[in-house]
Amino acid sequence: LDGGNLLLEKYFDTKRDLVNKALGEYLDPEDRYPETLHKAMRYVVLGGGKRLRPILMIATYEMLIGRKNSQRVQKILPAACSIEFLHAASLVHDDLPFIDNANERRGKPSCHKKFGNAIAILTGDALIVKSFETLMKLPNQKKALACMEVLVNSASTRGMIGGEVVDIISSPQRSKLHILRDVHIKKTGALLKAAEQFACILADADEQTTNSLTDFALNLGLAYQVIDDLLDEMGEEELLGKEIGEDRRNEKVTYPLLLGIEESKKQALKLINDSYNIIKHMSNNQVLVEFLESLRDRIP
Amino acid sequence: LDGGNLLLEKYFDTKRDLVNKALGEYLDPEDRYPETLHKAMRYVVLGGGKRLRPILMIATYEMLIGRKNSQRVQKILPAACSIEFLHAASLVHDDLPFIDNANERRGKPSCHKKFGNAIAILTGDALIVKSFETLMKLPNQKKALACMEVLVNSASTRGMIGGEVVDIISSPQRSKLHILRDVHIKKTGALLKAAEQFACILADADEQTTNSLTDFALNLGLAYQVIDDLLDEMGEEELLGKEIGEDRRNEKVTYPLLLGIEESKKQALKLINDSYNIIKHMSNNQVLVEFLESLRDRIP
Numbered sequence: 145l146d147g148g149n150l151l152l153e154k155y156f157d158t159k160r161d162l163v164n165k166a167l168g169e170y171l172d173p174e175d176r177y178p179e180t181l182h183k184a185m186r187y188v189v190l191g192g193g194k195r196l197r198p199i200l201m202i203a204t205y206e207m208l209i210g211r212k213n214s215q216r217v218q219k220i221l222p223a224a225c226s227i228e229f230l231h232a233a234s235l236v237h238d239d240l241p242f243i244d245n246a247n248e249r250r251g252k253p254s255c256h257k258k259f260g261n262a263i264a265i266l267t268g269d270a271l272i273v274k275s276f277e278t279l280m281k282l283p284n285q286k287k288a289l290a291c292m293e294v295l296v297n298s299a300s301t302r303g304m305i306g307g308e309v310v311d312i313i314s315s316p317q318r319s320k321l322h323i324l325r326d327v328h329i330k331k332t333g334a335l336l337k338a339a340e341q342f343a344c345i346l347a348d349a350d351e352q353t354t355n356s357l358t359d360f361a362l363n364l365g366l367a368y369q370v371i372d373d374l375l376d377e378m379g380e381e382e383l384l385g386k387e388i389g390e391d392r393r394n395e396k397v398t399y400p401l402l403l404g405i406e407e408s409k410k411q412a413l414k415l416i417n418d419s420y421n422i423i424k425h426m427s428n429n430q431v432l433v434e435f436l437e438s439l440r441d442r443i444p
Numbered sequence: 445l446d447g448g449n450l451l452l453e454k455y456f457d458t459k460r461d462l463v464n465k466a467l468g469e470y471l472d473p474e475d476r477y478p479e480t481l482h483k484a485m486r487y488v489v490l491g492g493g494k495r496l497r498p499i500l501m502i503a504t505y506e507m508l509i510g511r512k513n514s515q516r517v518q519k520i521l522p523a524a525c526s527i528e529f530l531h532a533a534s535l536v537h538d539d540l541p542f543i544d545n546a547n548e549r550r551g552k553p554s555c556h557k558k559f560g561n562a563i564a565i566l567t568g569d570a571l572i573v574k575s576f577e578t579l580m581k582l583p584n585q586k587k588a589l590a591c592m593e594v595l596v597n598s599a600s601t602r603g604m605i606g607g608e609v610v611d612i613i614s615s616p617q618r619s620k621l622h623i624l625r626d627v628h629i630k631k632t633g634a635l636l637k638a639a640e641q642f643a644c645i646l647a648d649a650d651e652q653t654t655n656s657l658t659d660f661a662l663n664l665g666l667a668y669q670v671i672d673d674l675l676d677e678m679g680e681e682e683l684l685g686k687e688i689g690e691d692r693r694n695e696k697v698t699y700p701l702l703l704g705i706e707e708s709k710k711q712a713l714k715l716i717n718d719s720y721n722i723i724k725h726m727s728n729n730q731v732l733v734e735f736l737e738s739l740r741d742r743i744p
Contacts, residue, residue, distance in 0.1 A: 172601060181601050181609040237569060242561035261542035262612050265565065269537060270605045272572050277596040280589070289585055292592070296577040301472060301481050305570045309481040312562050 149441070152434040159199045164190065166221040167228060170278050184259045184267040185274070189232045192250040197231060198224035200364075201339035203431040204357060208347035210428050222281035223291055223342045227335055229278060230299055233271035234308065234331075236264055243312065272299070282346075290345045298338035307331035311396075319397040325366065333365030353426075360422045360432075364439075367415035371442050373398035374408055378444045409443055416440050449741070452734040459499045464490065466521040467528060470578050484559045484567040485574070489532045492550040497531060498524035500664075501639035503731040504657060508647035510728050522581035523591055523642045527635055529578060530599055533571035534608065534631075536564055543612065572599070582646075590645045598638035607631035611696075619697040625666065633665030653726075660722045664739075667715035671742050673698035674708055678744045709743055716740050 167189055172182040201224050206212055239246040239254040240261060246254050256264035279295055282288040297303055307330025314323050340361040344354040377400045399408040420436050423429045467489055472482040501524050506512055539546040539554040540561065546554050556564035579595055582588040597603055607630025614623050640661040644654040677700045699708040720736050723729045 176601075178601065178606055178609045178613065180613055181606060185601075233569075237565055240562075240565060242565065262540075263609065265537055265540060265542065265568075266605055266609050266612075268565075268569070269533075269572060270601050272569060273596060273599045273605065276576050276592070277600060280592060280596060285586075285589055289580070289589060292576070292580060296573060296580060299573045300577060301476075301478065301485070301570050305566055305573065306478050306481060309478045309563065309566050312566075313478065313480055 149438050152438055155431055156199055159202050160195045163195045163198045163224055166225050170225055180263055181270060184255060184263050185270055187258060188236050188255050188267060191252055195228060197227045197335050197339045201343045204340055204343035205347050207426060207428045207432060208343060208349050219283055220346045222278050223346060226275045226279040226295060227338055229271050229275035231335055233268045234304055236268040240264060287345055291342050294338050294341045298334040303330055303334035321402050324397050324402060328366055328369040329362055332369045333362045336361040336365045356422050360419050363415045363419040367412050367439060370399045370408055370412040373400055374444050412443050449738050452738055455731055456499055459502050460495045463495045463498045463524055466525050470525055480563055481570060484555060484563050485570055487558060488536055488555050488567060491552055495528060497527045497635050497639045501643050504640055504643035505647050507726060507728045507732060508643060508649050519583055520646045522578050523646060526575045526579040526595060527638055529571050529575035531635055533568045534604055536568040540564060587645050591642050594638050594641045598634040603630055603634035614697060621702050624697050624702060628666055628669040629662055632669045633662045636661040636665045656722050660719050663715045663719040667712050667739060670699045670708055670712040673700055674744050712743050
């Protein structure tokens with residue numbers, strides 16, 4: 145693994161612009177009735193965000209088809225945006241007073257702070273539906289159905305929503321490493337897994353590649369979360385977009401809390417190396433490799 | 445229109461059993477991790493309910509295929525249950541303290557009263573996902589995709605969720621009949637429309653029949669709501685399953701409030717007659733006709 149972040153940043157910026165434009169087009173305009181709901185949806189989705197999941201999906205797709213092809217990427221944007229809508233839905237509901245009670249998101253008032261709790265609940269609901277609606281826009285019906293299976297699994301009680309529930313009901317007193325791992329595999333891992341599996345379906349990847357990239361996604365999701373925990377404990381507020389120590393004040397169980405800081409760093413590095421080992425022999429893997437390098441560089 | 449409610453009741457009971465059994469099978473067992481979430485989902489869905497939407501879908505399907513065929517009905521149960529899951533999701537979120545603040549549902553503590561607000565929010569989310577998941581179980585992929593389009597439309601900001609938002613933001617001061625009508629068309633009508641359109645897709649109905657039955661659903665949805673409003677104002681608590689006058693205490697705008705009781709009754713009767721006129725020339729329409737009669741008899 146070796147540096148090269150300038151090119152990676154440019155790649156991410158280009159794809160982010162593409163995704164942001166598509167997200168804006170799939171969402172209803174603000175002046176469409178009922179305006180409050182459409183305003184809230186646009187506020188939540190278009191108010192920033194790294195677009196990690198859609199961009200990783202596009203990068204994996206381009207790796208698999210072996211070249212950059214803007215026309216083909218245009219056709220898979222419904223799948224990329226579908227994941228982002230589902231992600232946005234989970235953030236809106238997670239931020240609610242009964243769950244994480246977060247007043248801010250990406251440096252701005254969270255949805256319920258801006259629009260009230262009732263509208264925030266329905267905005268999250270509408271974004272879940274928007275996620276399915278957008279996926280249906282894939283031009284290939286057979287692939288749309290296969291992606292739908294993936295999306296349902298990723299969102300379900302076996303995936304993202306299950307992870308959120310376990311996160312709520314687990315408390316520091318009774319939490320164990322395997323529970324924390326399970327929460328992260330489901331909450332962060334599920335949608336990264338969906339991103340990789342979408343890419344495989346859309347690029348007609350074989351089963352072995354799909355299985356490998358599913359493992360890649362799960363390792364990556366865990367690595368991401370361990371690093372997030374570490375940054376929250378030690379890192380730069382600006383980088384993380386939330387106040388340092390927030391997890392601790394919320395009495396959230398984190399990797400540093402359970403494993404200590406040094407062991408958590410080792411775990412993060414191991415997970416990134418495991419991810420690297422999965423893709424190192426694949427052709428055209430430059431973007432993903434550089435992404436892993438940039439992630440490794442985030443370990444504080 | 446003439447009576448015959450005993451046979452209708454038997455028909456509804458039989459189909460309700462069929463739907464309840466399928467709902468129970470599609471839901472995860474209570475002892476599956478995370479147990480709290482699966483318990484809450486089963487509590488909400490299996491704790492009673494008329495199953496109006498799925499049964500109307502099945503009745504319409506049987507009318508269209510021209511005979512009772514239990515094997516074919518078995519195959520369309522995913523579509524019937526999908527609508528019910530979406531309906532259940534909307535009830536859980538509507539009952540939350542910020543929206544309708546309803547402590548009871550079907551004579552038992554509402555989901556958030558029983559499981560807490562956080563779990564209730566995620567239970568509603570999980571039921572939306574379950575609705576899509578279940579629809580994917582339809583054996584015919586082409587029809588599954590066509591139904592998916594219908595479901596997305598019915599749930600979206602143009603349908604059910606849009607109606608809920610308008611319901612929240614409209615208040616007695618500024619409410620007008622066309623707004624109330626719009627709320628009901630979206631909140632109640634959208635899923636009845638989905639039921640009729642599912643039946644049409646699954647029975648290979650032609651476009652004209654589909655359009656007629658869509659109108660039938662919208663008339664029926666409005667009739668149902670006007671009668672519900674009337675019963676709330678004047679009717680029997682037991683029949684309605686909520687305390688009488690609840691709508692008024694919640695300062696909800698209702699038909700009797702805007703039109704007066706007598707005019708509301710006239711409207712309900714007119715809507716039922718309009719529904720009848722749409723289906724009166726269709727073959728094998730007995731169940732639907734009897735259903736309209738039973739609805740007419742509910743007008744207080």
